[in-house]
Amino acid sequence: MGALTDLAGLLRCPVPHHAGEAALAPDGDGRTLGCPDGHRFDLARQGHVNLLSRPAGANADTAEMVAARERFLAGGHYAPLTRALGDVLADLPEDALLLESGAGTAHHLRGVLGAGPRRGLALDVSVAAVRRAARADPRIGAVVADSWEPWPVRTGCLDAVLAVFAPRNPAETARVLRPGGVLVVATPEPGHLRELRESSSLLGIEEGKVERLREQLGAGFDEEEVDVVDHLLHLDPTQARDLVLMGPNGHHLSPVELAGLWPEGASTRVSVRVARYRVRPPTRSRG
Numbered sequence: 001m002g003a004l005t006d007l008a009g010l011l012r013c014p015v016p017h018h019a020g021e022a023a024l025a026p027d028g029d030g031r032t033l034g035c036p037d038g039h040r041f042d043l044a045r046q047g048h049v050n051l052l053s054r055p056a057g058a059n060a061d062t063a064e065m066v067a068a069r070e071r072f073l074a075g076g077h078y079a080p081l082t083r084a085l086g087d088v089l090a091d092l093p094e095d096a097l098l099l100e101s102g103a104g105t106a107h108h109l110r111g112v113l114g115a116g117p118r119r120g121l122a123l124d125v126s127v128a129a130v131r132r133a134a135r136a137d138p139r140i141g142a143v144v145a146d147s148w149e150p151w152p153v154r155t156g157c158l159d160a161v162l163a164v165f166a167p168r169n170p171a172e173t174a175r176v177l178r179p180g181g182v183l184v185v186a187t188p189e190p191g192h193l194r195e196l197r198e199s200s201s202l203l204g205i206e207e208g209k210v211e212r213l214r215e216q217l218g219a220g221f222d223e224e225e226v227d228v229v230d231h232l233l234h235l236d237p238t239q240a241r242d243l244v245l246m247g248p249n250g251h252h253l254s255p256v257e258l259a260g261l262w263p264e265g266a267s268t269r270v271s272v273r274v275a276r277y278r279v280r281p282p283t284r285s286r287g
């Protein structure tokens with residue numbers, strides 16, 4: 001039995017119009033997950049399940065981008081970020097249940113599970129990413145799903161949600177968290193990878209990201225703790241290209257353009273804001 005058969009109790013059927021939430025559970029042969037109304041979803045050979053009702057769109061990371069992410073992160077260059085994520089989640093219960101939205105290869109999710117009995121769901125709209133996430137750790141269940149749509153996750157069952165350079169859905173996050181649960185968001189600071197962006201025509205970082213984040217989360221969450229991960233990276237040509245290919249520029253750059261970049265390698269600063277938000281209890285209207 002894989003991680004997903006153990007974690008299926010956290011999932012709900014993605015087919016709309018169920019009266020209430022229809023839990024998913026493994027069928028007898030362990031090859032599918034099913035709901036009480038007879039909807040069935042195959043467990044892939046790699047261990048993940050696809051709960052998307054349509055093919056993934058252009059926002060999904062490609063297989064090339066995912067391979068670059070796996071290579072780059074395996075080099076340990078973002079270990080300080082994984083540590084910072086772990087630090088803001090240190091107070092969670094030992095057996096906490098987590099979810100990463102836009103989890104990619106689930107590198108950071110695996111890192112914050114630590115060595116204990118924590119478990120987690122990795123959601124991503126990219127099948128290539130979810131295949132890798134399914135292999136990341138036996139305590140991680142990997143699901144193809146779109147973070148902008150209703151999540152195939154049961155209400156009030158998780159201790160923490162992470163969004164690391166990835167889409168956030170505040171309403172769905174608030175719904176799936178237990179009372180008092182937390183959302184951890186990692187976003188690039190204005191100076192993040194500036195040297196790489198300035199030495200080529202790469203996409204910039206939008207202005208006002210923090211303000212927008214606060215606006216987005218203000219109604220349902222309280223900001224509790226903010227940390228900035230800041231360090232210098234010295235990269236060889238392959239590492240520099242992988243770092244660019246695995247990010248938003250990977251959707252636009254051609255292999256030929258990329259191959260000509262940073263023939264001598266590059267040094268660049270990592271600068272990432274890590275913030276923890278606690279879900280606010282719903283306010284009761286006075287009758």
Ligand SMILES: C[S@@+](CC[C@H](N)C(=O)[O-])C[C@H]1O[C@@H](n2cnc3c(N)ncnc32)[C@H](O)[C@@H]1O
Nearest residue numbers: 059060061102103104124125126146147164165
């Ligand atoms: C920049 S990567 C970050 C991956 C991972 N969090 C990490 O830091 O290693 C963004 C990820 O979000 C995924 N993604 C983009 N749009 C999405 C959506 N609407 N729903 C779910 N995942 C999405 C991409 O496929 C990609 O894997």
Ligand SMILES: [Zn+2]
Nearest residue numbers: 013015035039
């Ligand atoms: Zn169903």
